[in-house]
Amino acid sequence: MQLSHKVIIVGGGLAGLRAAIAVHDGGVKDVAIVSQLPPVRSHSVAAAGGINGSLGNHPEGKDDNWEKHMYDTVKGSDFLADQDAAEVLAKEAVPRIVEAEHWGCPFSRNPDGTIAQRPFGGAGFPRTCFAADKTGHALLHTMYQQTIKRGIKVYMEYLVLKLVVKEGRIVGMVLMNILTGEIGTATAGAVMLATGGAGKIYAHSTNNLLNTGLGMAMAYHAGVPLKDMEFIQFHPTGLWGTNILMTEGCRGEGGYLLNNKGERFMAKYAPKAMELGPRDIVARSIQTEINEGRGFNLGGPGGGYVHLDLRHLGEAKINERLPEVREICRNFAGIDPVYEPIPVQPSQHYTMGGIDTDIDGRTVVHGLYAAGECACVSVHGANRLGGNSLLDTIVFGKRAGDHIAQFIQSNGGIAAGADKAVAEAQKEVEARFQRLYSGQGTEDGSKLRTELQETMFNHVGIFRDEALMTEGLEKIRQLKQRYAKVKVKHTGKIYNLDLIKNYELEGMLDVAEVIASGALQRKESRGSHARRDYPERDDANFLKHTLAFYTENGPRLEYKPVTITKFQPVARKY
């Protein structure tokens, strides 16, 4: 297998699809998507509650505008977002959402026929457009349909294993057809990563089972720094036990959070915003209630929980606005939220950090781009607002695609020597496979992965401190050593999960090390990064982005300033 395209997009979720459309519409028809999954299976499909844009369609949203959206985003980020990027996000929200509507996206509607909007956490106005509680599904299917319309080639169930860079320029990649096991190469003039987050590095995650952060790891290994990786979002309301997302739309529609005394405890933590505080604050509030004995199932298996109560909304509203939540509760927890409160616990949900890019998706490697959850522009800073991740994918997916189309037209095609470089890289990957096949086998990859997930949740989790994280980092480094003794037992070619999962594990360990290292060095509390030993935000020393560069001895950390244009940092109150 020797593929070659002018542009290859790695990942078929929303960011990747939107970028491919932009490349195609920008005049470069030779664009292909390489995706581990059929595109509609990507994790974008699980986004539920909505997408933010200051359309002003809600009766209480008439005074909304992009500047207010930008401010809410920056404040939500605990002032770590780059404000030029947040401005782009907020300004381009309305045109991107309207465009999706023109492409058929089945948004829910107001009586006057406009796109319906609901309140969401940390937002000053009801700004979140939705398609019931299946907004990601609606957008992802719409976007995939647009790529079919354009005849854009998708390599379904192909896994990219390694990026190939030559003299600072992307030249291609090594990849595998999962269905046949064939390993091969692809050359390209430009490559974009849209591979999603790294949620599966953590236990108790809402993420799909394939969000291992492999794209981030590949960029990191190719010399691109990962930015702000210590900022991990814990969603306040994962369904207890399975950690399936119970959308923020539950609270946007008026749901309550209750402790074991039946109190709406958010009154103590965010008296004005209540349940619609930003996610970092609500997640910590829930965890504090549990830790201080006011949750349910205290000390029991699966951990404590609080109640998310929708009963007062009534069956009609739940069926209209939150049908999937009801369905999930019935099928996965055996409860009906019309009649019973939902048991919820904070769950790993989103990677705010990612591959360092500018507002056009460019990385430090010439011709290599990234967008979506795998990237960090940064618009989410230290804490992402609900409804801003779907938006991030289509705003920055399009911008990256637009830029790639120009880049290809002005820089020509594939760099000289690309074929040789990718062929050599293929040999390296094959050698790595051989090492995995012939390992000692005294360690088991799936057990290491479980240990890694527990380590990250317990040591680099919702509440952090020096001792916990030092121990966590030490544990990760031990896991890396133990990984050298893993053996892939199944040597068949076709759909070899044993090989894929063990291959991905190396990247997971490296990304985990970056998260823990960055978190240890950031001696302050900001957004989702909450340290008991440094409880205050420290703008004097840490109003800056962490950059982690790969070295053989672990990440080398550098810092770069935050771009501040309109809003000076102030104390964050809700």
Added chain:
Amino acid sequence: MENFKLRVFRYDPEKDSEPHYDTFTIPYRDGMTVLEALTYVQENLDSSLAYRYSCREAICGSCANYISGAYRLACRAQVTDCLEGDTVTVAPLPHMRVIKDLVVDMTKFWENYEKVKPWLINDDPAPERERLQSPEDRAKYNMEIDCILCGSCFAACPAGVNNEEYLGAHALVWANRFFVDTRDTAKRERLELVANEYGVFRCHTAFNCVEACPKHINQTEAIQELKNAAMRYKLGLLKL
């Protein structure tokens, strides 16, 4: 229940001349799903097991299988709901070539989906803001858009077994989704694509699709809507 048995369809063309079933003993824990049981096998008992999965919350459509005599998403199927005696049996979706174990070749499924032009067609100049659509008009395709393209209906359809060219319920559901959307202007074209012997008229209303659908879509109803529209259009009772 301490343990249960998971009986899994196996076929590895690299070494098997015939398919067979393997039975594994799995330690049960409360709330365990069939997907978790498969993962237990792959991680602990037989790392060669091949099966598809992704979201594990019944929205991505990866893990439809034929489980203990019914079409189910493995991620949502509770082991306790699928027990026949002490055994859960997992087989791949039928009527598609088995690539390995539970992984089937869905090429035709995707091709058929693309054949119905599953995208909104409207060549009128786009307004600056959203096209308006009343909640009532939006509700007309509320059922169809729940489709997760899992393949259950395609596999379950007896009409499809006997005719490879039949588009299948999934494709026709999406055809109807756009046909009834007030924003779509290609009504005639859509009928032409599906009102033929390989489209809606191949459906014999067996209702297998309806029974198989994990998202409670009534595919037969969507297909009947299209048949009805096609007939009325031919008779001049429907202007498009």
